[in-house]
Amino acid sequence: MPRPTKFRRVEFLPKYNYFIPLGKKKCELEEVVLKIEELEAIRLKDIEELKQEECAEKMHVxxxxxxxxxxxxxxxxxxxxxxxxxxxxxxxxxxxxxxKFKCVNCGKVYEINCEHDKASCPKCGSKNVMCGKKAEFCSKRCKGKNNW
Known part of the structure; x- marks a missing residue:
């Protein structure tokens, strides 16, 4: 029995997720599915120009x-x-x-990068925010499932 696949960490999610060759008829079109972590690997190595070891560290593999x-x-x-x-x-x-965080004062739900951003509401600036993963007040990185 093979080992389960570990989740790979990605820092970039694409805004556009479908690219087609110009001039090809839709009925003739075949597609290749590029996984999110495969795109992240290309981004880190070919765009950010990181060394393989650095890329592996960033993706936690x-x-x-x-x-x-x-x-x-x-x-x-x-x-x-x-x-x-x-x-x-x-x-x-x-x-x-x-x-995901939710502001207790104004009710706005928003996402932030837990490792770099501050947990304050972008709408009203309140620090009275609830983490959606722990369902408690926090401003640190979270783990677990969304509870609200």
């Missing part, structure tokens, strides 16, 4: 696992570009550092 992820990602992109296939960015085994 081993160097070998990172290499496997980026190899799969690059192959999928190469197939899409050379064979005129659409690229759909979806799915995978990933987690983010974003947590």
């Amino acid at each position: 081993s160097r070998q696992t990172f290499q496997n992820i980026i190899d799969d990602a690059r192959k999928k992109v190469a197939i899409a570009l050379t064979q005129g296939k659409a690229i759909k960015i979806a799915g995978g085994n990933y987690t983010t550092n974003f947590c």
Whole structure:
């Protein structure tokens, strides 16, 4: 029995998740599915130009696992570009550092990066906010499921 896949940490979620070759008929269109963590691997290595070890650390995986992820990602992109296939960015085994918070004063629900942002309401500035994952007042990184 294989080991369960660990969640890979990603810091970037794409605004656009579907790319199609221009001039190809929809009925002829085939697609390649690029996982979120595969896109993150490409972003870290090819855009941020980090070393493989740094990329692996950021994604919380081993160097070998990172290499496997980026190899799969690059192959999928190469197939899409050379064979005129659409690229759909979806799915995978990933987690983010974003947590949902709710302001007790004004009721606004918002997401922040728990490791970098302050837990104060962007609407009214109140620090009286409830973390959606712990269902208690907090301003630190959270774990668990959303309780409200």
